[in-house]
Amino acid sequence: MSIEELDSSELGTMEYWETSYSREIYNYNRNGDVGEIWFDEDSQNRIITWILKQDSIEEDDRIIDLGCGNGMLLIELAQEGYNNLLGVDYSPKAVQLANSIKNDRKLNIQYAVADLTNLEEMKKLGIFKIVHDKGTYDAISLCPDNSKQKRDLYINSVLNIMDEKSLFIITSCNWTEDELILSFVDKFLKKCTIPTPSFKFGGKVGNVVTSMVFTKK
Ligand SMILES: C[S@@+](CC[C@H](N)C(=O)[O-])C[C@H]1O[C@@H](n2cnc3c(N)ncnc32)[C@H](O)[C@@H]1O
Numbered sequence: 001m002s003i004e005e006l007d008s009s010e011l012g013t014m015e016y017w018e019t020s021y022s023r024e025i026y027n028y029n030r031n032g033d034v035g036e037i038w039f040d041e042d043s044q045n046r047i048i049t050w051i052l053k054q055d056s057i058e059e060d061d062r063i064i065d066l067g068c069g070n071g072m073l074l075i076e077l078a079q080e081g082y083n084n085l086l087g088v089d090y091s092p093k094a095v096q097l098a099n100s101i102k103n104d105r106k107l108n109i110q111y112a113v114a115d116l117t118n119l120e121e122m123k124k125l126g127i128f129k130i131v132h133d134k135g136t137y138d139a140i141s142l143c144p145d146n147s148k149q150k151r152d153l154y155i156n157s158v159l160n161i162m163d164e165k166s167l168f169i170i171t172s173c174n175w176t177e178d179e180l181i182l183s184f185v186d187k188f189l190k191k192c193t194i195p196t197p198s199f200k201f202g203g204k205v206g207n208v209v210t211s212m213v214f215t216k217k
Helices: 014-031 040-053 072-079 092-104 119-123 136-141 147-160 177-184
Strands: 063-066 085-089 110-113 130-134 167-172 188-194 198-201 204-207 210-216
Touching (some): 014 092, 040 130, 040 188, 040 210, 063 072, 130 136, 177 188
Parallel strands (some): 063 130
Antiparallel strands (some): 167 210
């Protein structure tokens, strides 16, 4: 069984993100506004709370945030004591913004420009205990230029930076839990779903965002 591709959108293009982060850099320099935290701070807090509860995760474990944007998830993790943090984004402007914010807060976080659909570039980063994504698989799925191929490259990139102990945490607003499972089922095992608020409409229960944790098969 396969999933139906999403309609493409400008959110699936580098130009969109470069323009958006240029504006956010301008705002940050003017008034200290760090910009958008995608799917709101509650989604981010649910993930951080889940990570904090895992006895298997040590403060010096390697953690990568895929498509880190302004880096606010890593900022929160750094403030909780995690000290081996890397954020990657294909938008140089996102990395510039993230670096400014962490430098101003004097936190120990590394950032790099990297394209998740570039397998060789990603492989060089090594293995991580936590591989985190909030909204980036969504953005890649909206790519106007062969989204299916881009999604497959992304999935292989994620696999290449995981070992059998790694956890892949993904939050999506475009894909349901069932669709995420279908996307990843060949190469990943579902570990759990991180509960998110649900709504009921016409007798059907749905979620605005879905957060899931997978391990490598
Ligand atoms: C919806 S935003 C999410 C940002 C951040 N994770 C958050 O939750 O606030 C998607 C991010 O993915 C990045 N992105 C999209 N496609 C990418 C790719 N192929 N490689 C790396 N980053 C990508 C964008 O530049 C953008 O920062």
